[in-house]
Amino acid sequence: MGDSTSNNTMTIQDIKSKLNNEEQIAFESILTKREFKTGDILIRENTIADKIFFIEHGACRSYFIKDSDEITDFFFFDGDFATDFASFCSGKPSLLNLSCIEDTVVLEMKKNDLEKLYRQSITFSEIGRLTAEFSFLVVEERMRQLHSESLEVKYNWMLKNFPLVFQRVPQYYIASFLGVKPQSLSRIRAKISGKTY
Numbered sequence: 050m051g052d053s054t055s056n057n058t059m060t061i062q063d064i065k066s067k068l069n070n071e072e073q074i075a076f077e078s079i080l081t082k083r084e085f086k087t088g089d090i091l092i093r094e095n096t097i098a099d100k101i102f103f104i105e106h107g108a109c110r111s112y113f114i115k116d117s118d119e120i121t122d123f124f125f126f127d128g129d130f131a132t133d134f135a136s137f138c139s140g141k142p143s144l145l146n147l148s149c150i151e152d153t154v155v156l157e158m159k160k161n162d163l164e165k166l167y168r169q170s171i172t173f174s175e176i177g178r179l180t181a182e183f184s185f186l187v188v189e190e191r192m193r194q195l196h197s198e199s200l201e202v203k204y205n206w207m208l209k210n211f212p213l214v215f216q217r218v219p220q221y222y223i224a225s226f227l228g229v230k231p232q233s234l235s236r237i238r239a240k241i242s243g244k245t246y
Contacts, residue, residue, distance in 0.1 A: 059180050060128050061103050061156060072170055079162035085149045091131070092147035098136035099160045104129050107153025108217055111145045112225070121225040124150075126213050131155075134184045150218065203227055204237050 061080075065073050085091065085107070092098045094113065102109075109131050111122040122145055125131035136143035137160060166173040198206070204227065207214055214223060224234040 059130070059176075059183050064176055067172060067176060072172060075166060075169070076173075079158055079166065081157045083155050083157050085153045085155070087149055087152055089149045089153075090146060091149070091155075092133055092136075092143055092145065094144055094146050095142045097140060098133040098143045098145075098147075101130055101132040101137060101158050101160070101163070102147075102155040103158070104131055105154045105156060107149060107155070108151040108213075109147055109149050109153060110218070110222060111147045113145050119225065121222050124211070124214055124218060124222075124226070126217070130180065130184070134181070138181065150222070200227060200229055200233065200237055201241070204234070204241065208241075 064076065068076060080103075082105075091100075091102060091109065092111075104125055104127055106127055108127075109125045111125075111131075111133065112119045113122060114120070125147075131147060133143040133145045133147065135141070136145075163173075163177065167177050168174075207223075207227075214226075220234060221231050224231040227234065
């Protein structure tokens with residue numbers, strides 16, 4: 050999620066800064082700018098995620114279906130790379146859907162094009178490794194926080210590290226992400242705000 054206080058982010062600009070002129074031209078040649086509307090689906094479950102999206106403007110969420118309910122898995126904002134990284138790396142069908150929760154502009158990169166660049170340049174290969182490691186660390190931190198702490202602790206952790214979630218995401222998606230009913234989230238928000246309920 051792009052507004053994390055972590056300094057381990059990797060943006061398109063960061064990537065370009067590590068490339069020489071020839072490599073920058075090669076990299077820019079595989080970027081396709083695309084515009085999506087709220088509700089558009091970028092990745093569907095049971096299909097292979099063979100693209101990665103850099104979000105220039107907008108917001109997306111990944112989710113899966115369990116017992117006919119949508120369970121939010123993650124949020125992505127301006128400056129984030131978004132995809133189902135497990136499917137993207139393994140080539141196996143995705144267990145997730147990725148949809149826009151705002152009108153969104155992305156730079157799209159196809160896996161085949163990226164792999165060609167990896168083979169052409171050690172620099173590209175290293176960038177790919179660093180991006181994958183960063184994505185893994187973000188997911189690992191999220192899993193540790195969201196599966197080992199109380200709802201209040203999880204809420205405060207999100208508020209500190211991902212404040213944009215509370216400014217731009219509907220409460221029922223946040224509740225789904227935290228694994229609680231919207232009413233429970235409302236009570237925690239009221240408690241933290243010093244209100245009675």
